[in-house]
Amino acid sequence: MLSDDQLNEIIVEAENVPSWVVLEKTPVNSSFSMVSSISDIDVTDSQSFGNPDDKKSKQLLRFSTSLNESFLQTLHRSPGSVGIDTSHENIQGQKLIASLIPMTSRDRIKAIRSQPRTMEEKRNLKKMVDKEKSKQSHRILEFNCCAQCLNSVSQAYRRSKNSLSELLSYISLWQKTFKVIGGKFGTSVLSYFNFLRWLLKFNIFSFIVTFSFIIIPQFTVPEKNTLQFTGLEFFTGAGYFQDTVMYYGFYTNSTVQHGSSGAPYNMQLAYIFTIGACLIVCFFSLLFSMARYFRNNFINPHIYSRGITKLIFCWDFTVTHERAVKLKQKNLSMEIRENLSEIRQENVKLTLNQQLVHVSAHLAAWVVSTGVAIACCVAVYYLAENNSEFLKNHQNPGAVLLLPFLVSCINLATPRLYSLFRLVERYETPRREVYILLIRNIFLKISIIGILCYYWLNIVAQAGEECWETLIGQEIYRLLLMDFVFSLADSLLGEFLRRLIGMQFPTSLGLQEFDIARNVLELIYAQTLVWIGTFFCPLLPFIQMITLFIMFYVKNISLMMNFQPPSKAWRASQMMTFFIFLLFFPSFTGVLCTLAITIWRLKPSADCGPFRGLPFFIHSIYSWIDTLSKRPGYLWVVWIYQNLIGSVHFFFILTLIVLIITYLYWQITEGRKIMIRLLHEQIINEGKDKMFLIEKLAKLQDMEKRANTSLFTMERRDVEQTSPLHVREHNAAHDLRFRRSVQEENPKV
């Protein structure tokens, strides 16, 4: 612990001269010019926090009025004024320069940038390092040519990367809006909009890929569209749109070739590979984001306790509106009080009766919520099954919207029902409450999508209708659209009305707060539908792009008009980790399962689409491999397919290796946890040692002080008159020592 010697020095100096300053030397210059020469000053620099061994050897330093050519001179702002010569500082400076010289220039720049020094000091540091480096490199002549070449190439590359990233940030979407939202509402609400923008990037990428590889080739071989266009198509997705590039059924299964010399373009393979590529890129992107968030957010959860430290030290500096700041302060005060009372309550043991009541309340809530979810699923399935007869009886083309309408109503009402459970259940921490609410909601949404997929894949696909893929595509389109309409209505009308009501009765309700969890779950739900639907309706990413765009502006406007900043601290990064995990685990893996079942088990329709006539979708790949095996140049592709992708042994060995590596990493983590605990105990023991030594030293100095009382008081009066700075430090140092001895009497373990 580095504070050992610092405290020792405080105590020793309290007798002679009570001033030592921890910041940079420069602001102290003027005041120290008044100090008498008998005073010894200990100057520590912020760098010294990292070098305890230097401090051990350091004596109390003499105050000098002369400058020398040392490293220190160049670091001062005003070299004309009085400088402080510390041999300790010189040693440190030399160490710093020595550590910077062997680095590559990029690392050196990064290291200099992250030094907590003023600009001038950094500039001088850079100059010295460059001078030393050029002195050294004069001796190395062999690598000059190559090194210079590489240097200039890497510099050019770096410069172009810099300018590219600046260009990207310049055209980055909605930067200014994000700053305004962050300034008024804080980082928690901003995390929702960040999530929205991230999903938008997925959709833009999917759209670009499908557009270039599937849609444009299809445009070059158009078929005539004989259907009428009525305005209702935008809502039902059927009618005129059925014979456009929007749906699977329109795509040709032939090999497109323009002219006799043009390259052949196999639409079947293009279709399956494009969708596969989109999904693979999404998979890896999700995986890496999730891993990054996990790594940053789940360090030592067993030490992470109530989090009052976080409340105190993580004040949101980005908030710049005066009213928002005042509100935040009020909310912080409430939250601190709540946290403290929770801690006090935690230590209160509940009686058996109360525990029983709590457990039964939880159980009842879970039973009810699961029951509601299952009931909704059954209702949806029943309606879906009877939909076809219903449609035959009612000729109204708008009748197809009934199922999406019901699903959207369920999605609107049931989460609010779940929030009501809060009145009955009592949770230990509000964090657990949020997690359980999220789990219930995501269970509901995923089960609805699951039941619909089951219906589509088992009933619609095997009912023998022509072009069942297009039918599924239309269903998904209608679901998405209805969800979009409901969200718009909720934001524009619902929240607006809620604000009007809240203003009428100001005491009871007040302004509402932005429910981040519910909105993020809606985004996840829509994105799941888009991923499933891209196979059946390749234009769906484009539609979702437009939807997200509009939703951003609507939510933004509604936020500014109808909401107040959040009252509880929302652990934004932990929540984002959880959301991305939800996006990956039930949502994306469900999509992969659905598409896998489609491609491997289902029979494509016979008359439409790029896979018409094949027994299974996957047979397009089989036939491609067959054609490749006849060409001698591509036998390696066939080999890879047969031995790596198609073989069971390979996957078995791969799984075994992954399991072994996972087990090893798990054991390493366990070992590290034990290490952390041991180190923590060691720190506590060292703290006790330090206090013991300080107490001993204080006793010795007391004895010495009594011996030299008269001399000391005279000196002290002298010193106290010279600078007001000293008095404060002196008192602080004295307080420190006093606190030490008090603590020795009441040891806190």
Place this chain on the structure above:
Amino acid sequence: MGQCLRHQMHWEDLEEYQALTFLTRNEILCIHDTFLKLCPPGKHYKEATLTTDQVSSLPALRVNPFRDRICKVFSHDDVFSFEDVLGMASVFSEQACPSLKIEYAFRIYDFNENGFIDDEDLRKVVLRLLNSDDVSEDLLTDVTNHVLSESDLDNDNMLSFSEFEHAMAKSPDFMNSFRIHFWGF
């Protein structure tokens, strides 16, 4: 952010500032613009200084509860040169590295500048955060005790820099909250 056109900065200076801080080109130019607007006209930007009052009344800092500490930590002799302002913006920028932010956060929260965040510093921090008149002694004592029990590893009733660093490394929201945008207003 790209609207700051009125700049008389030399290209080499701009490159140097880019190398020494975490700010992008646009950000440096915008801060230069704001600096020129505030400093007395006629002076070259490298010699002009701003008082702490002028910097405290920037829109980014005006309502910050710690603005006086921020100004104290980043100024020299109670004035801000252009490079001081750049240094401040660099520490608070999005791209700054965590160690730099933690270092300066520690300095800001260390009110009595003795190198530790001790009991009285914590009390002052809490009072600034709550900024109300009815904060009882009990609440203050309670809060400081809890903070120390959570983060003080060697039980000396103060937070040294390592303990503070350790505590902040555990809260990933610190990086996102310790940011101020000094430009674009």
